[in-house]
Amino acid sequence: MSERIRVMQVIARMNVGGPPMQLITLQDGLDQERFEQRIYTGEPGEEEGDYLSLRGQGATVHQVPGLGRSIGPRDDARALSTLVREMRGFRPHIVHTHTAKAGALGRVAATLARVPARVHQYHGHLLHGYFTGPKRAAMIAAERALARVSHRLVAVGEQVRDDLIAAGIGDAGKFVIVPPGTSVPPLPPRAAARAALGLPPDVPVVTFIGRITQIKRPDRFVETARLIRGAVPQARFAICGDGELASVMSREPGMHMLGWRGDMETVHAASDLVMLTSDNEGVPLCLVEAALSGVPCVSTRVGSVPDVVADGQTGLLTACDSRELAAAAILLLTDQALADRMGRAAAISAERLFGTRRFVDDNAALYESLYRRNPLLTESSGRR
Structure with a gap:
């Protein structure tokens, strides 16, 4: 059997919300004979629900000190150093980042660690309602630079993609759209x-x-x-x-x-x-x-x-x-x-x-495409 495709998921925190739910869905749904996955995350904030304790159902994650939502030079440097070290140890074929801070630190770390394929997912964006003036301009400039070191950009919907492209963040050829997927239990009376x-x-x-x-x-x-x-x-x-x-x-x-x-x-x-x-x-x-x-x-x-x-x-x-x-x-x-x-x-x-099946299949197809089309990925197989 060929070597499994190693995928490292990086997210700022596993708080109650859509992105953590998607990562757990992938962890449970992707074919384990084809994919080896790890989730790297920081801690949720005090007022945020912890998805792992409420709905994680025993999911395993790797904690990265300093990777939480708040921004600070010392914590950010510590998180970046940890991510680089973990990437060099795990040697992922693909790093898939989620949320703004983890997207920045994860992609920089993946570049430093020479990870063959870098993917960032926009579960939304910060273009409207978060920043104004110089802060917004700085955020857009940073996302434009990070888009250039990304092999694929994933948007959860067409409007999210179009807003980002209009802001000069990536281009249509680099984006793929993967809507979320989930399932729900039967309702009680x-x-x-x-x-x-x-x-x-x-x-x-x-x-x-x-x-x-x-x-x-x-x-x-x-x-x-x-x-x-x-x-x-x-x-x-x-x-x-x-x-x-x-x-x-x-x-x-x-x-x-x-x-x-x-x-x-x-x-x-x-x-x-x-x-x-x-x-x-x-x-x-x-x-x-x-x-x-x-x-x-x-x-x-x-x-x-x-x-x-x-x-x-x-x-x-x-x-x-x-x-x-x-x-x-x-x-x-x-x-x-x-x-x-x-x-x-x-x-x-x-x-x-x-539905869950469509979502898992879309992500599997994305990872397979990156693995097959990037010669660095196929050359890296067997050299772990």
Whole structure:
């Protein structure tokens, strides 16, 4: 049998969210007779849920001190040194980086360690809603330079790719699109789910899922909730997640703060709809999982959200405006037949577009392509 293709995944931290979920899906799904994988990661922040403890199901990772989200010269230098040393020991054929900081340190380390193939994945981007002025210009300049030392750039959706190319980060020939993929467990009975979460059994429930940070606009969610309650007074709002702006939501009447949870099937079963109020997104896994569970979604029309939610068919999309979001939510909360129809359509569409098998196969094809087309890769086989 030919030598396995060695793939080193590098990510800043395994917090609750889409990128860690994708890495665990690959670790479980790729053919172990063909691929040898390792995940290298830093620590989640204090207010971030730990994906490994909540949903990792015994996944193995390699810890890299200093690789967490925060930026600092000493930690960054320590993480870079560790990554170079680990790459020289593991001798991966391919380094696949995820998230901004790990993407920078991982690609620099892979260049220094002379790794034959370097891939970076954009699960979203930082072009909108994060930086302005000189900081934004510096970030774009850095990403342009890093793109030049990358053999492939992966985007989770067409809009994410197009935004990056428009900013001069990579070109169409270097990008490939690999939408995320996942699966969800069967839903428990609605009444049992409501009881487990401490929610009333007979009221409409609108759910927010994710990090409670500025880019997710918890203030917009609160404004929207107030407008919804004006038309549907009995409505309640389930907040599944945590973050530095959690108090913006927790102070508002009608908010049920659930924190980070590993049983998302319980959350979905208890929800009438899932709402996303963000200013910027890639392909949000919270909407993908909700759709797979047959829960209709209401979201701002940002990033590659339209790849998940077909407006008017599997959910409703709006501008970044609380009044539009509230009107869409009120429509679904007061028209059960429409909500049920959109939920069923969402489940069918999500299974086709975001199923696990398709996702694993797409990544396997990417790795095989890099391995076969780069002579340094095939020459390195057997010289470990």
